[in-house]
Amino acid sequence: MNGARCTDIVDGHVCTCLPGFTDASCATDINECAPIPCQNNATCTDLVNGYNCTCVLGFTGKNCAQITYVCGTRVCSRFAKCFLTEGNYSCHCKSGYVGDGYTCQPFCRKTQIFVQALNQSVTFNKTNVGETANSQEICSNGRPMASVDCVYGAPAGFAAIKSPSCERTILSTISQIEDTITAKEISSTIAFFKLATKIVTVQDHVFEVIDGLEIILQVVSRQQRQITTNVMYDAMLVAEQLTNALTSSSNINTIDTTKNKRQKQHLLEVLQNFANYVEIPQDITNFTLTTEQITLQIFKPTTARSGRQLQNKKYSDIRFAPAPKSQHAAEQPVQLVVPGEVIDQAATQLRKETQIAFFQFNNDDLFSSLDRVEVVVSAQIKGYDPATLGKSISLEFSHETKIQREVPVGNGVLKNVVTRTQCSVWDDHQQVWVPNGCELVKNSFPPQCKCYKLANFAMLVDTKILPSAFLMGITTYVGLCLSIIGLSMTIFVFLSVPKLRNRQPTIFLLNICICLMAVCIIFLISGNQIGNRIPCYMLTALLHYFLLATWFWMTANAYTMYKALVKVFQISSKLSGRNAAIIYLVPLAIVLLNMGVTVFNTDIKTYRPDNILFESVYKSRHMCWLRLYSLYFGFLLPVGVMFLINMYFFVAVLAKITCCKKKIQSTAKVRGLGRNFQIAISMICLMGLTWIFGFLMLVAEDERHQTVMAWLFTVFNSTQGLSIFIFNCVLNKGVRDAGRDWVSTKTRKTQVSTTGTTTNTRTTNHYTSSKI
Numbered sequence: 157m158n159g160a161r162c163t164d165i166v167d168g169h170v171c172t173c174l175p176g177f178t179d180a181s182c183a184t185d186i187n188e189c190a191p192i193p194c195q196n197n198a199t200c201t202d203l204v205n206g207y208n209c210t211c212v213l214g215f216t217g218k219n220c221a222q223i224t225y226v227c228g229t230r231v232c233s234r235f236a237k238c239f240l241t242e243g244n245y246s247c248h249c250k251s252g253y254v255g256d257g258y259t260c261q262p263f264c265r266k267t268q269i270f271v272q273a274l275n276q277s278v279t280f281n282k283t284n285v286g287e288t289a290n291s292q293e294i295c296s297n298g299r300p301m302a303s304v305d306c307v308y309g310a311p312a313g314f315a316a317i318k319s320p321s322c323e324r325t326i327l328s329t330i331s332q333i334e335d336t337i338t339a340k341e342i343s344s345t346i347a348f349f350k351l352a353t354k355i356v357t358v359q360d361h362v363f364e365v366i367d368g369l370e371i372i373l374q375v376v377s378r379q380q381r382q383i384t385t386n387v388m389y390d391a392m393l394v395a396e397q398l399t400n401a402l403t404s405s406s407n408i409n410t411i412d413t414t415k416n417k418r419q420k421q422h423l424l425e426v427l428q429n430f431a432n433y434v435e436i437p438q439d440i441t442n443f444t445l446t447t448e449q450i451t452l453q454i455f456k457p458t459t460a461r462s463g464r465q466l467q468n469k470k471y472s473d474i475r476f477a478p479a480p481k482s483q484h485a486a487e488q489p490v491q492l493v494v495p496g497e498v499i500d501q502a503a504t505q506l507r508k509e510t511q512i513a514f515f516q517f518n519n520d521d522l523f524s525s526l527d528r529v530e531v532v533v534s535a536q537i538k539g540y541d542p543a544t545l546g547k548s549i550s551l552e553f554s555h556e557t558k559i560q561r562e563v564p565v566g567n568g569v570l571k572n573v574v575t576r577t578q579c580s581v582w583d584d585h586q587q588v589w590v591p592n593g594c595e596l597v598k599n600s601f602p603p604q605c606k607c608y609k610l611a612n613f614a615m616l617v618d619t620k621i622l623p624s625a626f627l628m629g630i631t632t633y634v635g636l637c638l639s640i641i642g643l644s645m646t647i648f649v650f651l652s653v654p655k656l657r658n659r660q661p662t663i664f665l666l667n668i669c670i671c672l673m674a675v676c677i678i679f680l681i682s683g684n685q686i687g688n689r690i691p692c693y694m695l696t697a698l699l700h701y702f703l704l705a706t707w708f709w710m711t712a713n714a715y716t717m718y719k720a721l722v723k724v725f726q727i728s729s730k731l732s733g734r735n736a737a738i739i740y741l742v743p744l745a746i747v748l749l750n751m752g753v754t755v756f757n758t759d760i761k762t763y764r765p766d767n768i769l770f771e772s773v774y775k776s777r778h779m780c781w782l783r784l785y786s787l788y789f790g791f792l793l794p795v796g797v798m799f800l801i802n803m804y805f806f807v808a809v810l811a812k813i814t815c816c817k818k819k820i821q822s823t824a825k826v827r828g829l830g831r832n833f834q835i836a837i838s839m840i841c842l843m844g845l846t847w848i849f850g851f852l853m854l855v856a857e858d859e860r861h862q863t864v865m866a867w868l869f870t871v872f873n874s875t876q877g878l879s880i881f882i883f884n885c886v887l888n889k890g891v892r893d894a895g896r897d898w899v900s901t902k903t904r905k906t907q908v909s910t911t912g913t914t915t916n917t918r919t920t921n922h923y924t925s926s927k928i
Contacts, residue, residue, distance in 0.1 A: 160173045160177065160181075160182035174205070175205040177204075185202070186205070187202050188202055188203070188206055188207040189201070189207050193207060193209070193219050194207075194209035194211075194220055195215075195219050195220050196211070196212060196215045196220050197212050198211045198212060198215065198219070198220035232257055232258060233247065233255065233257060233258055233259055233260040235249060235250050235253040235255075235260035235262070236248055236249045236250060236253070236257045236258070237249075237250060252312065254284070261284055261285060262309075262312035263282060263284045263285060263306065263312060264280070264283045264285070264289065264313055264314050265282060266281050267279070267280050267314060269314070271301075271317055271319050274302065274319050276293075278291035278292070278301055278317075278319075279291060279292045279293070280292075280304055280314060283306040283314075284306060285306050285307065285308055285312045286306065287305075287306055288303055288304070288305050288306070288350065288393065289303065289304050289314065290302075290303045290351070290354055296322065297322070299352055299354065300351060300354060301319060301322065302317050302318060302319035303319075303351045303354075304316070304317045305386075318344075318348075318351065320348050320351065324348065326349070326352055326361045326364055326365055327361060327364060329348055329349075329368065330364060330367065330368040330371065332345075333368065333375065335375055335378070335379070337375060339381070339383075339384070342376075342383065343384070343390070345368070346369075346372070346387055346390045346391055347390055349365055349368065349390075350390045350394050350397070353394055353397040353398055353401070362398055362401050362402065362419070363415075365394065365398060366419055366422055366423050366426065369391065369395075369423075369427075370422070370426050373430060373433075376433050377429075377433070381433065382433050382434065383430065383433050383434055385434060385443060385445060388430060388431065388434045388445060388452065389445045391427065392427065392445060392452060393447055395423055395427045395450065395522075396449050398423055399521045399522055402416055402419065402420055402423075402521075416524070417524040417587055420522050420524050421524070423522065424523075425584070428513070428515060432513065432536070432538035432539075433538075436454060436456050440456075441455065442454060442455040446478075448518075449519060449521075450515065450517055451478045451516040451518075452513065452514070452515055453478065453513075453514045454511055454513045454514075455476075455512045455513075456509075456511050457471045457472070457474060457499045457503075457509075457510065457511070457512065458471070459472070470496060471496040471500055471503070472496050473494065474493070474494045474496075474499070474512055475492070476491065476492040476493075476494075476514035476533070476535070477491045477492075478490070478514075478516045490516065490551065490552065490553050491551070491552045492514060492535060492549065492552075492613070493551075494535055495548075495550075497546060497547045498545050498547055498549070499512070499537075501540075501542075501545070502537045505540060506539050506540060510537055510538060510539070510540065511537075511538065512535065512537050513537075513538075514533065514535055514536075515532075515536075515612075516532070517533075518530075518531060520532055523582060523587075523589075523612070523614075525588050525589055527580075527616050529589070529614040529616060531615075532582070532612055532613070533551065533613050533614075534613065535549060535610050536610055537610060540610070541610055542609070542610075543609070544593070544608050544609060545608045545609060548606040548607060548608050549607045550604060550605070550606055551579070551604065551605040551607065551613055551615075552602055552603070552604045553603050553605070553615040577596060577615060577616065578591055578596065578615070578616040579595060579596045579603075579605030579607065579613070579616075580594060580613070580614050580615070580616050581593055581594050581607065581609065581611040581613055581614075582613075582614070589614060589616055593607055593609040593611070594607040594608075595607075598771070599762040599770055599771060601770065603615060631867075631871065631874065632870050632874045633680065633683075633874075634874075635870070635873075635874025635875045635878075636676045636680055636874050636877075637680075638874075638875060638877070639673075639876055639877025639878050640673060640676050640677065640877060641877075642878035642879070642880060642882070643669045643672055643673045643676070643877040643880065643881065644673070645881050645885070646665070646877075646881045646885055647669050647670070647673075649891065649895060650662050650666060650884075651666070653894050653895055655894040655897070655898070656891060656894050656895075661716075663736075664710075664712060664716070665713075665880075665884060667705075667709045667736075667739075668709045668713075669880065671702045671703075671705045672702075672706055672877055672880070673877065674702040675699060675702045675706070676877060678695055678698050678702065681695060682696075682699065682780035682781075685780060686778065686779060686780060689763075692775060692780040693755065693774070693775060693780075695780040696774070696775045696780045696781055697747055697751060699780065699781060700747050700750070700791060701744060703791070703795075704743030704747065704791065704794065705739070705740060705743045707743075707795055707798045707799075708739045708740075708743055708798070709739055710798075711802055712739050714801070714805040714806060714809075715805060717805070717809050718808055746794060747790070749790075750774075750782075750786055751774065754772075754773045754774035754785075754786045754790075755772075755774045758773045758774075759772050759774055773785070773786060774786045
């Protein structure tokens with residue numbers, strides 16, 4: 157294999173492997189990454205007869221042992237100083253900046269400032285650029301006396317101080333909002349809301365602040381005004397602080413739940429509508445505003461082609477990929493792409509240039525739902541909200557991979573964990589996450605969604621723990637062991653007793669027992685192979701094959717009795733090799749066809765080793781067995797058909813035995829076939845009932861019904877072999893009599909042999925004495 161040269165020798169051959177391969181057939185690729193040759197946290201990729209090191213920033217060379225970045229290059233932030241150390245370097249932010257040295261954020265130092273309006277000095281603590289500092293001094297009602305924004309500069313510094321009167325209230329501020337309100341007054345009002353909601357409680361009119369924001373929004377909307385980015389940023393801070401107040405544990409106990417949910421939805425709508433009126437400066441195409449929990453990015457779409465009239469413009473796709481929550485995160489938590497065709501449709505319908513606003517919420521506090529999500533994103537185009545988009549919006553949720561890795565799947569847990577992911581949109585009216593208009597891209601990794609509407613999007617991760625899995629597993633293993641013992645004893649009895657071995661039904665029973673024993677053994681082995689992909693596929697196929705073969709042998713047995721009693725054919729005591737081969741080859745063909753359609757046509761094409769969310773269309777994730785359509789059409793359908801055929805044969809045989817005894821060849825034959833018929837129908841009913849329970853377990857939606865069906869299926873399925881031994885040996889009088897006769901014959905032969913040996917010994921002794 158792998159281009160090796162084969163040399164013929166006596167009684168064998170020798171393979172001369174190419175560099176990079178080993179073992180007797182040169183099938184194993186030597187892993188040159190073991191032991192790890194790459195240094196300085198580099199990533200090693202195994203190649204054929206070699207390896208490749210992907211160096212981290214600052215290192216180079218085959219093994220990433222050489223330092224490439226020195227302090228003369230721009231590896232550190234421009235606001236940091238670089239220090240060389242032995243074999244390495246380090247970055248430290250300059251005075252007036254904070255960060256890890258690679259990213260340095262300016263900040264405003266703790267400052268005391270005299271405020272003329274207050275006629276006193278106030279103190280502002282150390283604050284990062286882009287954040288608002290509140291004074292340490294507070295009013296009698298608990299509100300800070302003043303606030304100030306920390307802005308960029310050289311160095312960073314505080315901007316103009318806002319110090320509304322301590323007597324100013326939220327209600328008095330709202331009452332002054334009129335249509336004639338100026339842009340400066342809007343900015344001042346929302347800035348006051350930001351200051352007032354810093355310590356807001358239920359008694360401080362949370363709901364009135366939301367109503368005040370809506371009144372301002374209505375004024376802006378009626379007059380088609382635009383608001384500045386600073387006003388939008390303050391509105392985001394107000395919304396964040398109101399959300400914290402609405403979701404705090406102290407407020408949950410005092411606010412009516414229904415009203416609380418309604419106000420959250422109201423606040424969400426107001427905040428997102430504010431974004432439709434933000435003015436984008438002429439010289440930029442997009443900007444981003446970020447608070448601790450909310451990120452807003454607004455785009456002015458750009459055309460892919462220029463020099464055309466508006467109706468002929470083709471817009472470029474817009475990608476919203478907000479920064480991670482933490483600067484140490486390796487990837488964005490979510491990416492959202494709006495295709496250019498959607499923007500074309502909006503521009504055509506609105507007949508003007510438009511802008512797109514994206515929100516990211518780092519938690520779901522504004523979404524009052526029992527389904528918990530980590531990140532919510534939204535996309536909106538002012539004035540454009542069709543029921544269905546012509547082309548889907550695509551989303552990629554990178555953060556869900558971390559959630560999935562934390563779910564214990566496979567062996568080593570007492571309870572089985574099943575995880576389900578669902579792409580969802582927020583229903584504003586029902587206030588729940590629904591899958592309408594969104595679908596999960598099959599086997600995408602990281603998980604991707606396609607959505608056909610503009611809305612709030614989220615990825616739901618539903619983790620269920622199946623109850624009593626440990627006890628059910630113990631029951632299964634004990635039952636399987638008992639079944640193997642019962643099947644072994646059945647095979648021994650029917651092969652050892654000549655009267656039983658030469659009967660026509662024995663060949664069917666022995667093959668049924670052999671197939672079922674293989675099923676039990678495979679099932680016992682498969683429990684340790686759930687996490688091994690290829691072995692689990694093979695065990696699933698073998699389990700599928702031997703279960704189908706069992707049903708085919710039972711159907712052949714029923715057909716034989718049907719021909720013997722109903723059609724009154726003379727049946728040979730031996731089954732031809734051709735017929736036996738057909739019985740084994742037909743289920744093999746079904747298994748191969750099923751694998752061809754699922755494994756080779758779908759799984760192999762979509763599988764990726766790093767995709768922990770991969771869902772096979774052939775086998776289940778939590779056991780080595782079929783799933784979905786592979787189970788329905790590859791197993792349940794043929795088993796269902798054979799079950800019906802068996803029942804038809806048995807009804808016909810039963811009618812013949814009970815109604816037409818005189819027409820049958822002999823009474824002895826009637827009794828013999830009657831006993832075999834009872835045993836056969838008992839086996840069919842047992843296995844048929846087992847898989848009826850299995851099917852009801854699959855379709856059950858209620859957890860209690862599913863548990864009951866699972867227990868019934870487990871008990872019946874794992875004790876089939878023991879039941880066969882009881883039906884065919886213990887309860888079968890003919891088998892007991894034949895066995896008793898065989899034991900008696902063996903005993904007599906032993907006694908005769910012993911007597912003969914004793915007589916010969918005596919004769920020899922007498923002859924010897926006479927000679928003497």
